[in-house]
Amino acid sequence: MRVVTSGSAYLDIDAYACCIAYAELLNQQGIAARAVSSAPLNTSISNSVLGWDARLDDYRPVAGDEYVLMDVSDPDHFDPFVQLANVREVIDHHPGFEHYWAQRLGTAADIQPIGAAATLVFLRWEAAEALTHISPHSAALLATAILDNTLNFTGQMTTPQDTRAYDVLARRANLSAEWPQCYFGECQAAIEADLTGALSADMKRMTATPNLPQRIAQMTVWDAGELIHQHHAAIDQWLAAQGEDWLLNAISLRECKSYWLAGSSLSRHKLSRLVDVEWQGSLAVLPHGMQRKELLKLALAAPVEPVNAPDKAACC
Template sequence: MRVVTSGSAYLDIDAYACCIAYAELLNHLGIDARAVSSAPLNVSISRTVLGWQSSLDDYRPRAGDEFVLVDVSDYHHFDPLVVLEQVVEVIDHHPGFENHWAQKLGPAADILPIGAAATLIFQRWEAAELLPLISETSAALLATAILDNTLNFTGQLTTHSDIRAYEILAERAKLEADWPERYFSECQATVESDLIGALAVDVKRLKAESNLPQVFAQLAVWDASALIRTHRATMGHWLAAQGEDWLLNVISIRECKSYFLAEPLVSQQKLSHLLSIEWQAAMAVLEPALLRKELLKLGLAAPAL
């Protein structure tokens, strides 16, 4: 059995879509596969998405199973069900572990700077000449993951491949033209219904070599300014309890802006080392928006403070 899985902290729409759609493709190719995860789902998997006819498989890995990792390549953060020595493929778009997996897996390590890992899974379907067989649900999941991870195609890592993949998948899935606004608005409603829960499942703890704050939370919503006006104090108090070096990136899809919140001076200095931004009352606004993975790429390439 080939187990398609992702990270340990949480499952976002990109990881969720990739697990399900790639397991489906492998089964079409005659390889027994299951989409499996022990991680909690985060707010990017909206109410409508949860209502689609798709789900992870109820399967417990057995001795001898092989593992495919999607949307993650940092082996420190693999789902705990993964047996490292039995990883046979890694498909990801996050920087930092390209050389490690290239040495271990050769061409079975597909780690590329692209807007969404879902685009890489789409390309696998296309290369196998099986795209006409993809289920509407998997097409919708991959399309939505591309929307989310490219910030509705405004993110700096967005490529023509992402845009093309979305257009083909959205048509296959029969997604309506207003789906992007509906999707991101649903995500915002979910965030506001359980703000602390949303932060808790989308926070990452980074190492010193990232040149970024150690505690880095991110939320992508339709209207970030409205969210911050209402909930800034709550978010700040919770993040301050997580450590003395923290940053929150609230991405506003409607405005194509990032709202950075960081009360610790050391956290502000780290971000100012990477970006030309101005802090006012512990908040800085950047246009266009930047994703955490884009900031991580900048941080890893920057000289240490």
């Protein structure tokens, strides 16, 4: 069995769509595959999306299964049932592990800087000349994943391939012109209804990257300024309970900006080394929407700051 799966922390709409739509393609090609995850779904998988006729498979991996990893390539972040030695294929758009997988898998590792991993899955369907057979729910899932991961085509990683894939898939799925606004509005309502749940469902540990705050929570909403204005204290309190070195990256699609809320002067210092931002207390507003994976790319490219030698005055 080919087990098509993703990360351990949570599934977002991109990972969810990729698992379901790629397992469907493999099955159509005569390769038995299941879309499987043990991770919780985050708020990007909105109520409308959950109402579509699409599900992960109820399947428990067994010895001898092979694994296909979608929208993740960091071995520390895989779903815990994944057997590293049995990974057959990786399709992802996060930076950092391209070389590792190219050495292990050669061309079976497909890691590209592109707006959504869902676009890479769309390209597989297209290359297989199978798009006329894609189910409406898989087309709708992939299209919505592209909307989300490209920040409605405003994200800096968006490519012409993402835009083209959305157009083709939205037509196949009969999505209306109002779907983007409807979808993002639904996501914001879900986040506001359970703010701490949304924070914990989209929080990543970045401890392997010393140039970044140790924890980064991210949310993509229609109006992040308003959300932070209304819920600043609750967000602060919940994140502070997770430690002192953290960032909330709230992406605001209405204004195409990122709102950053940082946990401490250490967190702000790390971020200011990567991006020229002006802090007002713990808050900074970036003039464009920046995704966590873009920030990760900057952090990986920057030199690691040497740990300060002990301060003599403090010792004496």
